[in-house]
Amino acid sequence: MHIIITGASRGIGYELAKFFAKQAENKILLLSRNVDRLQELSANSPHANIDWLAYDLTRAEEAKLLEKIKPWNHIDILVNNAGQLLSKPFTELTRHDWESIFTTNLFGVVDLVRLLLPKLEAANHGHVLNIGSMGGFQGSSKFPGLSAYSASKAALANLTECLAEEYKEKGPAFNCLSLGAVQTEMLAEAFPGYEAPVGSQDMGAFIAWFATNGHRFFNGKILPVSISTP
Ligand SMILES: NC(=O)c1ccc[n+]([C@@H]2O[C@H](COP(=O)([O-])OP(=O)(O)OC[C@H]3O[C@@H](n4cnc5c(N)ncnc54)[C@H](OP(=O)(O)O)[C@@H]3O)[C@@H](O)[C@H]2O)c1
Structure with missing residues (x-):
């Protein structure tokens, strides 16, 4: 499979990349701004199946990504x-803060999906998997200080439903996993001192x-993946 993962330099994305790389037949492209750990993963990959690209989602860096995937005639999975x-706190969030969170x-995601759609459509059964959050899941517990983050994840969930409908005839499937707490640097920032039940x-x-x-089994679905609150 041809697989692209964003945010692979640490946390969940890094572990996901290592998991996919175990299968020699997968070809994986990893994107994030910091690339030291991507380079290291690629160099140590026993199957030589990992490629990487320094990519900032907040900038239009489309040409270099297109160049990188030129040899791929399709993409099976975009995570x-x-x-x-x-x-x-909400009153301290500036317009710039909101724009920054929503931009990433x-x-x-909007820019990347638009750019990669032709190659996702060319796959037999492509899958775009958006990683959301329980914070953006309707009816879940909410936490003070996370309004911009949670609202952006709610928008991502809704986008997933809309794109699944729009591309249901010939496009890839679109799903969103709304994650609960997972032990990463991001969680430590959001909930200092809290220990997540999932690594x-x-x-x-x-x-x-x-x-x-x-x-x-799923298309256009927003699925909670959580055994705890948060
Ligand atoms: N951990 C949790 O408890 C939890 C719960 C719910 C949802 N999630 C979601 O799960 C996903 C992974 O979370 P995590 O905990 O693994 O977070 P993390 O450890 O903070 O990692 C975030 C990743 O995103 C990348 N990234 C951030 N801004 C970027 C940008 N502008 N361009 C390209 N890459 C960018 C970072 O790489 P660079 O800094 O190198 O660019 C990093 O690799 C996130 O979408 C998060 O919202 C996590």
């Missing part, structure tokens, strides 16, 4: 995993399974 968290968590390795393995198989 929109990159995310930005900001924990700040929503517009970055990034386990979540990476689950997401790899879902990205590979979920489109056979």
Whole structure:
């Protein structure tokens, strides 16, 4: 399979990349702004099946991505995993803060999907998997300070439903996993001192399974993946 993962430099995305890389027949392209760990993963990959690209979702860096995937005539899986968290009381959030969070968590996904759609449509059964959050899941517990982040994830969930409908005839499937707490640097920033019941390795393995198989059972679905609050 041809697989693209955003936000692979740490946390869940990094573990997800390692999981996919275990299968020699997968070809994986990893994107994030910091690339040291991507380079290292690629160099140590026993199957030489990992490529990487320094890519900032908040900038239009489309030409270099298109150049990178030129040899691929299709993309089987796109995991929109990159995310930005900001924990700040609502009255202290500036317009710039809101724009920054939405640019990474929503517009970055919009731009990437638009750019990659032709190759996703060329796959037999492509799958776009958006990584949302319980914070953006309707009716879930909400937490002070996370309004911009949670609203951006709610918008991402809704986008998933809309794109699944718009491309249901010939496009890839679109699903959104709304994650609960997973032990990563982002969680430590959002909930200092809290210990999550799930580690990034386990979540990476689950997401790899879902990205590979979920489109056979779900399309346009927003699925909570959580055993705790937060
Ligand atoms: N951990 C949790 O408890 C939890 C709960 C619910 C949802 N989630 C979601 O799960 C996903 C992964 O979370 P995580 O906990 O693994 O977070 P993390 O450790 O903070 O990692 C976030 C990743 O996103 C990348 N990223 C951020 N801004 C970017 C940008 N502008 N362009 C490209 N890449 C960017 C970062 O790479 P660079 O900085 O190198 O660019 C990093 O690799 C996120 O979407 C998050 O919202 C996590």
